[in-house]
Amino acid sequence: MTVNSPEPASSTLATRLRNFSIVLVAVALSVALFLGLRTQATTVSVTDLAKNSTPFEVAMANENPTLIEFYANWCTTCMAMAPEIKKLEQEFDDRVNFVMLNVDNTKWLPEIAKYRVDGIPHFVFLNPNGEAIASAIGEIPGNVLHSNLDALLAEKPLPFTTTKGQMSRFKAPTAPSDSSSSDPRSHGAQVVD
Template sequence: MSEVVNVNRIRNSLIAFAAIILSIAIFFGFQTQTGSLSLESQAQAATPIELALKNGLPTLTEFYANWCTSCQAMAPELAQLKQKYANSINFVMLNVDNNKWLPEILRYRVDGIPHFVFINDTGEAIAQAIGEQPPSVMEANVEALIAHQTLPYADSTGQTSEFNAPINTPSSDPRSHGAQVQS
């Protein structure tokens, strides 16, 4: 009978030990899920866009959301960039879930997050990057922005011509694209 009691005590001790280990793992698991919190704290410390567009410094604008896993993954790396280049560039963060930023979302044609808009020192958007970017790519783009050089890893944007559709063109053949057909 004492052998059964010893086996039960060992089993109960193992269960208790496993419960303690599991509780500790769950506790620390919740402690590491601070991505949205760090995004929010970074956004509060970011330069307001109104100031950034007028203060004569180039600007990196990040469109993000607290629930975005790519945004959360990039948060520590962007925080390091912000510390390193804080005196040379504005860092602006705009949460796409806040309707306040809808004009900027439409202006910069944000259709995925994270979405980065690189703005020169005169307030003109010169390039964009969408999606999770490696730290070396972001740093190279920031350095190029500061140095007034072409950004090596971003899609350049620039002025485009306004398209005016021709009026009163024959539309009998859609493949003619408005060309006059000789008969």
């Protein structure tokens, strides 16, 4: 018969420290995993932005400058810009109206025509009187929007304004033309045989 002798006190202390370290690492990893999953779950969507945006009618009446974004839920550029728009909303909270108008909603057809929306995202900057002072179409860097909003609040000219970029001029003919002499794809250039 063998008799087990008790472990030395230093060995027991080492085992306890090792177990305690394992528990600490497990807790730290669990917290990191939880925070990582939570961060992924809080992505911003254009639908969320639209739900929380200032209603158009309120924006036109409250005498704050306004940024209108014409968007669609299927617009990948609109989706890509959503986190940046959310940051701007948080920074300019209560000083600038952020209005989201869905181009797929026929309710907004008068505004789509008024602001000449022909591409999305389409941003319209309105002064405190509700007058459009500039517009921009497409993916706009956050720092450019930020600078424009700062200027809008200060009632100064916006530093970054664009229309639609390069475009071709077209003048509709008043009478049918001979198709052999011009091609509508030429944008008015003469066709030489």
